[in-house]
Amino acid sequence: MRVVEYIKADTFIHRLNPISKLLYTLLTLIIVFISTFTYDIIILLLWLATALILWRVAKISIRYFMSFVKILAGIIIFIIVVQGFMYRGETPLFVIGHYRIPGGADIGVFTYEGLMFGVMLSIRVLTAVSVLPLFTMTTPYLRLMESLTRLKIPFKYSFIFVAGMRAVPMIQETWNTVVEAQKLRAFDIDRMNIFKKAFRAYIPILTPLILLLLRKANDMQIAIESRAFGASTKRTFLEDTGFHKEDYIFLAVILGLFAVTVYLKLFLANEIWDTVIAFITRLLF
Amino acid sequence: MSSEVVVSVSNLSFKYKGSDREALRNISFEVHRGETFVIMGPNGAGKTTLCYILSGVIPNMYGGVRRGRVNVLGFDPWDQPIYETAKYVGILLQDPESQLIMPSVFAELAFGPANLGVPKDEILKRIKRVLEIVGLEGYDERHPRELSGGQKQRVALGAVLTMMPDLLVLDEPTSQLDPIGTTEVFEAIKRLKEMGITMIITSHKTEEIAYIADRVLLLYDGEVKAIGRPEDVLSNVDLLEEIGVKPPAVASYFRKINIGDSTKPPIFLEDAVKLAKKMIQEKKLVVKNVEFRNGEVERKEPIIEVKNVTFIYPTEPPVVALKNINLTIYEGEFVGIIGQNGSGKTTLAKNIVGLLKPTKGKVLFRGEDVSKYTVGELAKRIGFVLQNPDYQLFTLSCEEEIKFGLKNIGLPEEEIEARIEEALKLVGLEHLREKYPFALSFGDRRKLAVATVIAMRPEVIILDEPTTAQDYRGRYLLADLAEKIRRKYGTTIIMITHDMDLVAKYAERLIVMANGDILADGPTRKVFQMRDVLEKAFIKPPQITRFAQSLVEDGVNPEVLTVEEMLEVLSPSEE
Numbered sequence: 001m002r003v004v005e006y007i008k009a010d011t012f013i014h015r016l017n018p019i020s021k022l023l024y025t026l027l028t029l030i031i032v033f034i035s036t037f038t039y040d041i042i043i044l045l046l047w048l049a050t051a052l053i054l055w056r057v058a059k060i061s062i063r064y065f066m067s068f069v070k071i072l073a074g075i076i077i078f079i080i081v082v083q084g085f086m087y088r089g090e091t092p093l094f095v096i097g098h099y100r101i102p103g104g105a106d107i108g109v110f111t112y113e114g115l116m117f118g119v120m121l122s123i124r125v126l127t128a129v130s131v132l133p134l135f136t137m138t139t140p141y142l143r144l145m146e147s148l149t150r151l152k153i154p155f156k157y158s159f160i161f162v163a164g165m166r167a168v169p170m171i172q173e174t175w176n177t178v179v180e181a182q183k184l185r186a187f188d189i190d191r192m193n194i195f196k197k198a199f200r201a202y203i204p205i206l207t208p209l210i211l212l213l214l215r216k217a218n219d220m221q222i223a224i225e226s227r228a229f230g231a232s233t234k235r236t237f238l239e240d241t242g243f244h245k246e247d248y249i250f251l252a253v254i255l256g257l258f259a260v261t262v263y264l265k266l267f268l269a270n271e272i273w274d275t276v277i278a279f280i281t282r283l284l285f
Numbered sequence: 286m287s288s289e290v291v292v293s294v295s296n297l298s299f300k301y302k303g304s305d306r307e308a309l310r311n312i313s314f315e316v317h318r319g320e321t322f323v324i325m326g327p328n329g330a331g332k333t334t335l336c337y338i339l340s341g342v343i344p345n346m347y348g349g350v351r352r353g354r355v356n357v358l359g360f361d362p363w364d365q366p367i368y369e370t371a372k373y374v375g376i377l378l379q380d381p382e383s384q385l386i387m388p389s390v391f392a393e394l395a396f397g398p399a400n401l402g403v404p405k406d407e408i409l410k411r412i413k414r415v416l417e418i419v420g421l422e423g424y425d426e427r428h429p430r431e432l433s434g435g436q437k438q439r440v441a442l443g444a445v446l447t448m449m450p451d452l453l454v455l456d457e458p459t460s461q462l463d464p465i466g467t468t469e470v471f472e473a474i475k476r477l478k479e480m481g482i483t484m485i486i487t488s489h490k491t492e493e494i495a496y497i498a499d500r501v502l503l504l505y506d507g508e509v510k511a512i513g514r515p516e517d518v519l520s521n522v523d524l525l526e527e528i529g530v531k532p533p534a535v536a537s538y539f540r541k542i543n544i545g546d547s548t549k550p551p552i553f554l555e556d557a558v559k560l561a562k563k564m565i566q567e568k569k570l571v572v573k574n575v576e577f578r579n580g581e582v583e584r585k586e587p588i589i590e591v592k593n594v595t596f597i598y599p600t601e602p603p604v605v606a607l608k609n610i611n612l613t614i615y616e617g618e619f620v621g622i623i624g625q626n627g628s629g630k631t632t633l634a635k636n637i638v639g640l641l642k643p644t645k646g647k648v649l650f651r652g653e654d655v656s657k658y659t660v661g662e663l664a665k666r667i668g669f670v671l672q673n674p675d676y677q678l679f680t681l682s683c684e685e686e687i688k689f690g691l692k693n694i695g696l697p698e699e700e701i702e703a704r705i706e707e708a709l710k711l712v713g714l715e716h717l718r719e720k721y722p723f724a725l726s727f728g729d730r731r732k733l734a735v736a737t738v739i740a741m742r743p744e745v746i747i748l749d750e751p752t753t754a755q756d757y758r759g760r761y762l763l764a765d766l767a768e769k770i771r772r773k774y775g776t777t778i779i780m781i782t783h784d785m786d787l788v789a790k791y792a793e794r795l796i797v798m799a800n801g802d803i804l805a806d807g808p809t810r811k812v813f814q815m816r817d818v819l820e821k822a823f824i825k826p827p828q829i830t831r832f833a834q835s836l837v838e839d840g841v842n843p844e845v846l847t848v849e850e851m852l853e854v855l856s857p858s859e860e
Contacts, residue, residue: 186661
């Protein structure tokens with residue numbers, strides 16, 4: 001997807017060492033992982049807000065975020081509807097019938113607790129997704145590869161990853177051309193049922209695809225080796241892989257936030273959430 | 286030119302592992318510093334093998350048995366890993382797509398020298414310089430996907446140049462590019478020549494390569510057939526024709542009018558024009574007043590009608606590939622469609638065969654909207670021959686391969702048998718019917734691909750770039766077959782191509798496309814006279830047509846398409 005590709009700019013986030021950004025991404029994912037109760041919405045929103053502020057700092061258009069929301073809209077609605085009916089809540093919002101499943105909730109009733117749990121799950125998804133472009137759109141691959149080398153991860157491995165990424169569109173294009181080629185011979189895979197597809201249909205497509213890719217892989221290997229990949233000399237680092245003042249400030253803030261969040265989660269989130277809800281309820285009714 | 290020998294090959298023979306035929310036999314030659322050394326020959330002559338041996342790809346990637354001596358800058362690439370040879374020999378391959386491995390131009394150019402541990406400042410300096418040479422300043426951060434074929438190939442060339450090799454080996458660097466891309470790459474090569482870089486280039490493009498070659502080596506079936514200055518080698522029309530290398534059209538012309546044994550036919554257009562003018566003055570050549578037929582067949586029924594078709598690729602951002610196209614193709618015509626990549630030729634063809642549905646407008650086949658049919662149903666009536674047969678072949682025998690399509694359209698068994706028989710005969714593969722398609726030569730694989738199409742008995746055949754990566758003889762193979770089928774069955778042929786010689790030889794009607802528009806549509810010889818239109822589409826008429834056009838003041842009819850026609854309008858005086 002184009003949206004998540006590196007865009008050149010000179011912002012605080014762009015200047016950060018990729019490792020700092022990786023650490024931040026990791027911490028966010030940990031928060032997402034440990035947030036499992038409805039009242040955790042509070043801390044999820046805190047990290048989602050942090051991500052969006054960093055989006056601003058990195059000068060990434062919020063439009064991209066909206067396109068994420070759009071792509072995920074279907075899933076979010078699905079989660080909320082399913083949780084609304086399935087969650088064992090006590091406060092019914094509306095009822096479409098009574099279907100009690102043995103030992104479970106009445107799935108004909110849409111409950112307030114279910115709605116909130118669904119909202120929490122959706123925010124979890126959004127929070128996890130929101131850190132992704134912060135990393136990919138501000139980090140050139142080469143800088144990432146070289147920074148990882150500093151962490152003693154061999155350049156070879158990160159290179160395999162990057163070359164693989166490069167090969168994906170090539171494979172896709174080849175696949176499309178082969179499918180078209182066979183369609184032109186009245187072979188229409190889209191119209192076949194799933195069993196036919198699984199057992200027979202892919203042979204006319206996979207055979208030419210694999211043979212073509214093997215040939216391209218040969219060319220690729222020549223291109224790589226004839227440019228001295230694997231030479232015994234020490235590789236030159238082209239990108240800045242050091243840690244600077246920005247990194248220390250950023251890491252201090254993020255680690256601080258993480259500590260505060262964990263404290264909140266353990267001792268206060270539940271209470272704050274109840275207070276907030278009580279306040280909103282009073283405002284509304 | 287200094288006389289330092291950069292490459293010295295003597296009595297080189299090579300046999301690939303598992304093959305019983307020698308790919309190279311007793312090759313000897315030397316290349317001097319600063320020289321542009323061009324290797325020409327038909328496909329299968331051993332050009333690529335030679336390139337691989339010089340750059341160490343053989344034996345590091347492909348094994349085999351070698352005899353003879355090879356010396357490249359004091360080393361033998363046979364004895365060392367590729368990354369050692371890579372320090373002084375750079376190699377560029379045909380396919381730009383598979384040579385780009387990094388996600389940005391900058392990273393691509395830095396890859397080689399960084400592997401060699403060149404200091405950072407030096408690498409940055411080299412990248413800046415190389416981007417100038419290949420004409421891509423300011424493209425540092427681009428992703429390869431955003432580049433055109435010609436740009437990609439120049440990035441691949443740049444990526445080799447940043448390693449500052451003493452010798453550049455370019456293996457058919459333009460064979461997969463459109464005319465613009467070809468010109469761009471040749472411009473970069475010319476700049477390198479001026480800088481005194483030693484280059485070994487293989488190419489089929491005689492007329493273009495003649496301008497940059499210092500010496501030419503003709504390779505045929507693994508053997509050296511000639512070696513020398515381009516003026517000497519490329520003017521040897523008989524030898525070139527014999528081994529299957531395209532002679533410059535003007536050389537062919539002068540060979541045929543027999544200018545005496547002592548003078549060599551000119552290989553450059555400019556020299557040919559000068560010589561012709563002189564010979565006209567001396568009354569050795571006589572201008573004849575010939576009116577050519579316009580090649581307009583009496584138009585029968587319209588078979589394909591494209592009505593107000595607009596096509597937009599729904600990408601982000603959307604790409605308008607066809608802008609309100611109107612076009613009628615008549616039964617039995619041979620139509621050529623030319624234009625650069627991205628001009629909309631292939632998109633138009635895909636709209637006709639139903640692979641794409643017009644965003645606006647409609648395509649009619651014999652008066653009926655093609656959107657009513659599935660691609661498969663349409664394939665019975667409109668055949669589409671792809672550039673590369675390897676995208677479709679997958680069975681274990683030629684017979685099976687043809688049967689596949691016929692079975693898909695649900696023909697009865699005996700009908701299928703009869704059609705396989707007929708199709709194999711038409712393309713001349715009867716003797717190979719049991720053979721494994723991938724064991725066939727590339728030319729035979731393409732014939733087989735055509736057979737799979739004609740067995741469906743389509744009323745229209747579309748040829749997509751039938752000359753890509755082809756040598757002189759291979760170029761005409763598909764068009765020849767198509768013409769044969771047209772004569773036999775009255776099939777309508779539409780040919781999409783970059784090859785102007787091919788268009789001139791076969792197409793009666795020519796359509797020029799640029800930016801999703803039809804710029805010109807008319808009899809081929811008329812269209813080749815529309816200078817401003819062709820310029821807009823970055824297209825040059827065939828050399829022989831340009832030759833005639835340069836002699837208009839002398840009364841020569843410029844509407845010439847072939848060497849034979851040129852002989853008609855300007856023939857030797859009969860004394």
